[in-house]
Amino acid sequence: MISKAKAKFIKSLQLKxxxxxxxxxxxxxxxxxxxxxxxxxxxxWLAGTEAFLRQHHPLVSRQKAEVVAAxxxxxxxxxTFATNNAALAIVRMRPHVAPNLKSEFVLVLDDIxxxxxxxxxxxTADWYGIKHIIASEETADCYxxxxxxxTMGSFCRVHVYYTALTDYLYGTDRPLYGASxxxxxxxxxNFGKEGFxxxxxxxxxxSAAVHSMIQKHITIPRIGAAESxxxxxxxxxxxxxxxxxQK
Amino acid sequence: MISKAKAKFIKSLQLKxxxxxxxxxxxxxxxxxxxxxxxxxxxxWLAGTEAFLRQHHPLVSRQKAEVVAAxxxxxxxxxTFATNNAALAIVRMRPHVAPNLKSEFVLVLDDIxxxxxxxxxxxTADWYGIKHIIASEETADCYxxxxxxxTMGSFCRVHVYYTALTDYLYGTDRPLYGASxxxxxxxxxNFGKEGFxxxxxxxxxxSAAVHSMIQKHITIPRIGAAESxxxxxxxxxxxxxxxxxQK
Numbered sequence: 099m100i101s102k103a104k105a106k107f108i109k110s111l112q113l114k115x116x117x118x119x120x121x122x123x124x125x126x127x128x129x130x131x132x133x134x135x136x137x138x139x140x141x142x143w144l145a146g147t148e149a150f151l152r153q154h155h156p157l158v159s160r161q162k163a164e165v166v167a168a169x170x171x172x173x174x175x176x177x178t179f180a181t182n183n184a185a186l187a188i189v190r191m192r193p194h195v196a197p198n199l200k201s202e203f204v205l206v207l208d209d210i211x212x213x214x215x216x217x218x219x220x221x222t223a224d225w226y227g228i229k230h231i232i233a234s235e236e237t238a239d240c241y242x243x244x245x246x247x248x249t250m251g252s253f254c255r256v257h258v259y260y261t262a263l264t265d266y267l268y269g270t271d272r273p274l275y276g277a278s279x280x281x282x283x284x285x286x287x288n289f290g291k292e293g294f295x296x297x298x299x300x301x302x303x304x305s306a307a308v309h310s311m312i313q314k315h316i317t318i319p320r321i322g323a324a325e326s327x328x329x330x331x332x333x334x335x336x337x338x339x340x341x342x343x344q345k
Numbered sequence: 346m347i348s349k350a351k352a353k354f355i356k357s358l359q360l361k362x363x364x365x366x367x368x369x370x371x372x373x374x375x376x377x378x379x380x381x382x383x384x385x386x387x388x389x390w391l392a393g394t395e396a397f398l399r400q401h402h403p404l405v406s407r408q409k410a411e412v413v414a415a416x417x418x419x420x421x422x423x424x425t426f427a428t429n430n431a432a433l434a435i436v437r438m439r440p441h442v443a444p445n446l447k448s449e450f451v452l453v454l455d456d457i458x459x460x461x462x463x464x465x466x467x468x469t470a471d472w473y474g475i476k477h478i479i480a481s482e483e484t485a486d487c488y489x490x491x492x493x494x495x496t497m498g499s500f501c502r503v504h505v506y507y508t509a510l511t512d513y514l515y516g517t518d519r520p521l522y523g524a525s526x527x528x529x530x531x532x533x534x535n536f537g538k539e540g541f542x543x544x545x546x547x548x549x550x551x552s553a554a555v556h557s558m559i560q561k562h563i564t565i566p567r568i569g570a571a572e573s574x575x576x577x578x579x580x581x582x583x584x585x586x587x588x589x590x591q592k
Binding site: 223318327334335 | 461465468469470471472473474475495497498499502532565566567568569570571572573574575577578581582585586588589592
């Protein structure tokens with residue numbers, strides 16, 4: 099049985115304002131919660147069906163947080179999904195600290211507004227071993243339930259740091275790549291061993307201020323007639339070419 | 346002024362059942378309707394704001410269909426978007442005829458269920474010059490408003506043919522490629538000049554029946570820890586590698 103107060107608290111975390119105030123967020127569904135339990139994120143409270151808790155017993159028994167059994171109906175009512183037949187957790191946000199970058203590639207998101215796109219970008223980044231994303235303050239919130247869901251568990255491994263991009267990027271000696279329709283084809287670019295890869299807003303592309311800082315304009319070759327690519331699709335194609343060039 | 350009967354008819358086309366019965370579908374928004382007017386699709390009825398109709402006057406004046414001026418509020422009420430400040434059209438579906446394939450690459454969608462994924466796949470296919478998609482009958486309907494919207498106008502150029510995949514593919518002499526986690530890396534595959542590229546369902550992958558027909562299993566190399574990629578992301582990375590290999 100989940101208390102009304104707890105249910106109300108969980109509901110409040112659907113809003114960014116309350117997530118920020120409380121510094122915590124919600125993870126829903128089997129895949130996300132299972133990956134969460136083996137990650138370094140701090141679980142504050144966990145509810146799962148008896149089947150889920152049994153299936154993941156070793157991980158569940160390691161949790162320091164309160165763990166409660168709940169029915170599918172209860173879980174669904176707590177969350178934002180159409181159905182949830184497995185689990186839901188309240189999780190502490192990572193501290194808001196600028197990442198300590200090594201020699202690595204880092205994605206820079208210049209106002210990615212669609213939560214689905216952001217989640218897919220995080221999932222794809224994780225596929226290519228990207229650990230850090232620097233996001234403009236107008237980028238969708240990475241703790242939004244739709245983002246968490248679209249990452250398919252990758253929110254556990256990829257850290258998103260929100261900041262004013264131009265201040266952050268000012269004076270970096272790491273190469274800054276930006277996708278545009280008139281740059282060097284990504285098939286020919288020598289990406290080297292590290293860099294920032296800037297992905298622009300879905301409708302407006304890269305903002306003027308960030309655009310002026312880009313050292314290498316890169317382009318995805320087009321054969322057909324579509325005017326542009328979806329932002330998460332462009333990110334994936336660029337990352338594939340970056341890591342292909344490392345071989 | 347748009348009649349109540351017309352508004353009711355447009356609303357009915359949000360459902361696949363009625364789209365199929367009437368053999369027509371709805372396109373909403375400036376980008377989609379503008380691309381539509383310069384395509385070979387047959388527009389049956391068109392409503393636009395005065396600003397939209399003025400901006401696209403040469404294309405609008407070529408339309409044989411009835412064209413009516415409408416306010417933003419009226420357009421929004423007719424459609425499925427949160428807002429529509431430009432235009433909406435009723436369009437005749439393409440005839441259900443198997444495509445006459447040339448030496449080309451063709452996407453085969455084995456139960457892509459998410460309309461957003463299907464729309465993004467159509468848009469990406471168009472970027473790479475793919476003209477034809479063969480889709481299983483369980484794949485999302487390409488005339489669904491969410492699909493049309495996500496294609497960003499590419500529904501005008503990419504034809505989707507729905508059929509029973511195993512019957513269709515049986516006996517083809519075109520190479521059949523399928524993405525899996527254990528195939529040859531796409532960086533090394535010699536894709537040649539034509540082929541079918543099978544993309545599996547978001548959760549289940551490629552169905553057993555289609556899987557057994559695949560001649561070349563291909564894999565997107567992974568560096569990080571994500572278990573899988575979104576279906577539209579995987580499609581994009583494969584297409585980029587196919588066309589890169591053509592150079």
